[in-house]
Amino acid sequence: MFWISLHSLFTANNLESIDEDAFLGLPHLEYLSLAYNNLETLPKDLFNGLEALTKVDLRGNQFSCDCKLKWLVEWIYSTNATVDQIHCKGPASQLDKKINDLWDHVEMVFRNFDDIDSTSTVICKPLVIDDQLFVIVAQLFGGSHIYKRDTSANKFIKLQGIDILKIRKPNDVETFRIDGESFFVVADSSKAGSTTIYKWNGNGFYSHQSLHPWYRDTDVEFMEISSKPHLVLSSSSQRPVIYQWNKGTKLFDRRTDIPEMEDVYAVKHFQVNSELFICLTRFIGDSKVMRWDGALFRELQTVPSRGSMVFQPFSVGSWQYAILGSDYSFTQELNIQAPRAFSPVSIDNRQFLLASSFKGKTQIYEHLVIDLST
Numbered sequence: 001m002f003w004i005s006l007h008s009l010f011t012a013n014n015l016e017s018i019d020e021d022a023f024l025g026l027p028h029l030e031y032l033s034l035a036y037n038n039l040e041t042l043p044k045d046l047f048n049g050l051e052a053l054t055k056v057d058l059r060g061n062q063f064s065c066d067c068k069l070k071w072l073v074e075w076i077y078s079t080n081a082t083v084d085q086i087h088c089k090g091p092a093s094q095l096d097k098k099i100n101d102l103w104d105h106v107e108m109v110f111r112n113f114d115d116i117d118s119t120s121t122v123i124c125k126p127l128v129i130d131d132q133l134f135v136i137v138a139q140l141f142g143g144s145h146i147y148k149r150d151t152s153a154n155k156f157i158k159l160q161g162i163d164i165l166k167i168r169k170p171n172d173v174e175t176f177r178i179d180g181e182s183f184f185v186v187a188d189s190s191k192a193g194s195t196t197i198y199k200w201n202g203n204g205f206y207s208h209q210s211l212h213p214w215y216r217d218t219d220v221e222f223m224e225i226s227s228k229p230h231l232v233l234s235s236s237s238q239r240p241v242i243y244q245w246n247k248g249t250k251l252f253d254r255r256t257d258i259p260e261m262e263d264v265y266a267v268k269h270f271q272v273n274s275e276l277f278i279c280l281t282r283f284i285g286d287s288k289v290m291r292w293d294g295a296l297f298r299e300l301q302t303v304p305s306r307g308s309m310v311f312q313p314f315s316v317g318s319w320q321y322a323i324l325g326s327d328y329s330f331t332q333e334l335n336i337q338a339p340r341a342f343s344p345v346s347i348d349n350r351q352f353l354l355a356s357s358f359k360g361k362t363q364i365y366e367h368l369v370i371d372l373s374t
């Protein structure tokens with residue numbers, strides 16, 4: 001009987017693959033270097049039984065960061081051994097990314113990252129300014145707040161509150177930039193409050209302009225019309241109003257309204273080539289698609305839509321879609337009860353649609369293209 005007591009193991013320079021039981025029977029191995037070989041992958045559980053490992057060097061290989069290496073990412077998270085940063089050499093979409101950052105991409109699921117405590121949240125909107133991430137959380141009760149992502153603590157911290165005299169019953173938030181400056185606007189649906197624009201001044205957000213007092217605004221949409229910033233406010237008591245940015249005063253001025261459209265709950269815009277369109281959601285009455293004709297929005301299409309609170313346009317590649325939600329029936333083909341928002345998200349060249357519901361769970365759909373020609 002003999003006893004192997006190997007503490008360090010270095011490998012030759014041109015290894016292209018390694019056997020899954022290559023390190024069997026080396027429980028005392030402390031230092032293992034597979035660095036600067038041509039390894040594209042490592043067999044699952046290669047390091048099982050190597051309880052004494054304190055350092056593993058895997059740098060300088062040709063690792064293809066696909067699902068075959070998922071186990072390695074998990075192992076790096078769980079082991080006590082130090083593992084130097086590994087950079088992916090494939091597939092092309094992951095080139096030079098750090099393998100540790102790819103956990104979610106390997107797992108290919110959305111996972112819970114952080115929770116922000118809130119009640120009666122109406123809207124939650126991210127805003128990036130100078131590489132800092134902010135999240136505006138508008139609540140019906142308890143005031144609305146702005147959170148900032150603290151990268152050292154790896155969580156969101158509360159930065160400031162939003163003026164409760166102006167914002168009493170928030171219904172919508174949009175973010176936008178004009179001439180390099182960052183803004184957000186909160187649509188307020190109370191009679192006493194007022195839709196208000198806030199501006200970032202380097203340290204915090206300050207109220208910049210209040211619009212449309214005494215109306216119960218349900219939605220705001222930011223868009224450029226002929227390259228000029230505009231806001232469209234929808235309210236439950238009058239037709240949607242269009243405001244235009246005045247470069248001189250740096251304020252929005254009322255420009256026009258959208259004719260013959262009462263009871264519009266929300267407006268969303270989209271562009272096809274250089275033409276501008278809007279989807280108007282109505283809870284009672286038909287929803288509509290309109291096109292900007294140079295002076296006014298004019299009706300293009302009517303869609304029957306009793307009970308709709310969301311009419312969301314989105315594009316995937318060259319496809320242009322519009323999803324109409326309904327509170328009275330399930331949205332066709334999407335099994336969402338009382339939908340409130342549809343948000344398209346693109347990750348790793350895959351297209352997802354997040355569908356939030358007032359009555360059920362948020363669901364995530366993936367856009368798939370099925371080729372029926374073969």
Ligand SMILES: [Ca+2]
Binds near residue numbers: 172219221266267
């Ligand atoms: Ca909006």
